[in-house]
Structure formats: C-alpha cells, structure tokens
Amino acid sequence: MEDKLVVRGIEFSSRLWVGTGKYKDFEETARVIEASGADVVTVSVRRVNITDRKSENLLDYLDPKKYKILPNTAGCYNVEDALRYARLAREAGVSDMVKLEVIGDERTLFPDTIGLLRATEILAREGFIVFPYTNDDPIMAKRLEDAGAAAVMPLGAPIGSGLGIRNPYNIKIILEYAKVPVLVDAGVGTASDAAIAMELGCDAVLINTAIAGAKDPLAMAQAMKYAVIAGRLAFKAGRMGKKLYAAASSPFEGML
Amino acid sequence: MKIKLNGEDYETVIETVAQLLEELRIVPGRVAVELNLSILKKADYGTCPLHDGDAVEVVNFVGGG
Numbered sequence: 001m002e003d004k005l006v007v008r009g010i011e012f013s014s015r016l017w018v019g020t021g022k023y024k025d026f027e028e029t030a031r032v033i034e035a036s037g038a039d040v041v042t043v044s045v046r047r048v049n050i051t052d053r054k055s056e057n058l059l060d061y062l063d064p065k066k067y068k069i070l071p072n073t074a075g076c077y078n079v080e081d082a083l084r085y086a087r088l089a090r091e092a093g094v095s096d097m098v099k100l101e102v103i104g105d106e107r108t109l110f111p112d113t114i115g116l117l118r119a120t121e122i123l124a125r126e127g128f129i130v131f132p133y134t135n136d137d138p139i140m141a142k143r144l145e146d147a148g149a150a151a152v153m154p155l156g157a158p159i160g161s162g163l164g165i166r167n168p169y170n171i172k173i174i175l176e177y178a179k180v181p182v183l184v185d186a187g188v189g190t191a192s193d194a195a196i197a198m199e200l201g202c203d204a205v206l207i208n209t210a211i212a213g214a215k216d217p218l219a220m221a222q223a224m225k226y227a228v229i230a231g232r233l234a235f236k237a238g239r240m241g242k243k244l245y246a247a248a249s250s251p252f253e254g255m256l
Numbered sequence: 257m258k259i260k261l262n263g264e265d266y267e268t269v270i271e272t273v274a275q276l277l278e279e280l281r282i283v284p285g286r287v288a289v290e291l292n293l294s295i296l297k298k299a300d301y302g303t304c305p306l307h308d309g310d311a312v313e314v315v316n317f318v319g320g321g
Contacts, residue, residue, distance in 0.1 A: 051264075089288070
C-alpha cells in the first residue's frame with residue numbers, strides 16, 4: 001500500500017528532506033545526501049563568485065534529474081528581498097517550488113510572519129509552489145494555507161539549534177487544522193527528534209544541521225532515514241493509549 | 257564599457273549578456289541573471305544588449321538549509 005507524500009500533484013519518494021549547507025565539501029554533500037535517501041534537497045541562491053572561478057558547481061554533484069531542488073530565500077529579512085530571491089531561483093532552476101523564508105531576527109532566525117504571509121500571497125499568485133518556513137502558531141499556519149501556500153513548514157526549534165520539537169502540542173494542532181501537508185523544518189537535532197515529528201503526524205521533516213553537524217554525518221544521514229520511516233510507520237500503526245497505571249502484559253492464569 | 261557585476265566594477269568590450277557569461281566561463285543553464293533589477297529570461301541572453309553603467313547580477317545555487 002502506497003503512502004507517498006504528494007504536494008500539488010508532485011510525488012515525493014522520501015519524507016526526509018535535506019539541506020545542502022554546512023558540509024565539508026561537495027563530495028561529502030553528495031555522499032551524505034545519497035545515504036539519507038532524500039529526494040528533495042534545499043539550496044540557497046547566491047552570487048556567482050566572479051573572482052574565484054571554481055569550475056565546479058553544487059549541481060555537478062547533486063543531479064537535478066535525481067533530486068528535486070528546492071531553493072530557499074535564506075538571508076532575506078524583508079518581503080522585497082524574498083520575492084527577488086524567489087524569482088531569481090525560479091529562473092535559475094527547474095521548478096516553481098520555493099522554500100520561502102522571511103526572517104525576523106538574526107539571533108533566533110525566527111520568521112517575520114507578517115512579511116512571510118505577504119510574500120506567500122504574492123508568490124502564490126505568481127504560480128510559485130510555496131513552502132513557507134513558519135513558526136508553531138496554528139493561526140499563522142492557517143493564514144499561510146489560505147494565502148496559497150502549498151504546504152506549511154513549522155519550525156521545531158531555531159535553525160541549527162538542535163533542540164528538537166519544542167512545542168509538539170502546537171504542531172499537533174497545526175496538523176489538525178491544516179488541509180495542506182505539514183513539514184517540520186528546523187531544529188531537529190538527532191534521530192529521535194525526527195521520529196517524534198513523524199509520530200505526531202507530520203508529512204515530512206527537513207533537516208540540515210543535525211546531519212551536517214554530526215560527528216559522522218554519513219551515519220546520521222542513515223539514522224535520520226530510518227527515523228523518518230519508523231516515525232511514519234508508528235504514526236500509521238496507531239499507537240497504544242497512555243495510562244497512569246500498569247496493565248500487565250503477562251497472564252495471571254496458570255500462576256503457581 | 258564599465259558595468260557593475262555582482263557589486264563590483266567590471267570592464268568589458270562584449271555586447272550581450274550571453275557574451276558576458278561566455279567571457280566569465282559561466283554555464284547559462286546553471287545561473288539566473290538580473291539586469292538593472294529586472295530578471296532576464298534565459299532565451300533573451302543572446303539578444304539582450306549591455307550598456308555602460310548597467311548593473312548585472314549573476315546568481316547560482318549553493319549549499320544551504
């Protein structure tokens with residue numbers, strides 16, 4: 001029985017989405033992402049380095065025919081910049097997908113949700129498939145969905161913090177209200193965090209630092225792959241209820 | 257002519273955006289180009305002329321989360 005993630009008619013073969021930042025070099029990036037089994041990779045949009053002209057490009061190592069490239073608008077602190085980067089990304093790339101970031105604060109990298117909503121409205125109207133990086137506010141998630149977002153991406157914790165899913169209760173409410181897919185993006189620190197996100201019912205998890213920043217990124221990529229699969233299976237299996245008191249697993253009958 | 261290329265002064269004698277990318281040894285398929293704050297369609301690189309004082313931004317995808 002298929003349990004594929006589908007967004008706007010696009011089928012995804014993995015519920016683990018990975019970032020391409022913070023790796024040692026392109027070789028490591030490619031090797032680790034291969035091990036993760038991910039089919040979506042995020043990238044940033046930056047000026048070509050004119051003076052230091054390396055002949056290699058990230059996409060020489062991550063085949064756009066094999067991976068779905070999801071450009072982000074990282075580093076954008078206002079609507080105008082985010083729109084500019086998104087439109088450039090669409091022109092440079094091969095799809096209309098964009099991970100929309102409008103950042104409100106340098107220290108926390110929390111989203112400026114007012115700007116995010118505005119940019120989502122505009123880009124959705126222009127035909128972009130918008131994946132907004134948002135906070136864990138269910139009202140904001142609903143607003144983004146109504147504004148035309150293809151999915152919502154609530155953060156688990158600040159980008160690169162590794163603190164895990166800090167507010168699973170709000171994520172659960174977002175999942176209840178949302179008619180579009182919900183992907184946790186940011187804050188996952190280790191495999192159990194990814195599993196927790198999936199057990200809540202999230203449709204996918206986007207992970208970068210937890211893998212790239214692990215002592216052994218290749219091993220962590222594998223761990224995340226299994227964690228996402230395990231979490232999803234557990235969610236679909238329907239967990240047991242929680243009780244305050246014990247309920248014995250072994251029978252009384254036949255006791256001596 | 258002198259243009260602004262990715263924020264820096266750049267001197268060149270080429271006439272079109274396509275020629276500029278060729279001079280820089282940049283593969284057009286992997287970048288996006290913005291000319292005076294207007295994003296160019298790839299199909300127009302060959303015909304789009306460059307003039308003295310133009311501001312050109314050439315971007316590509318790099319690693320990011």
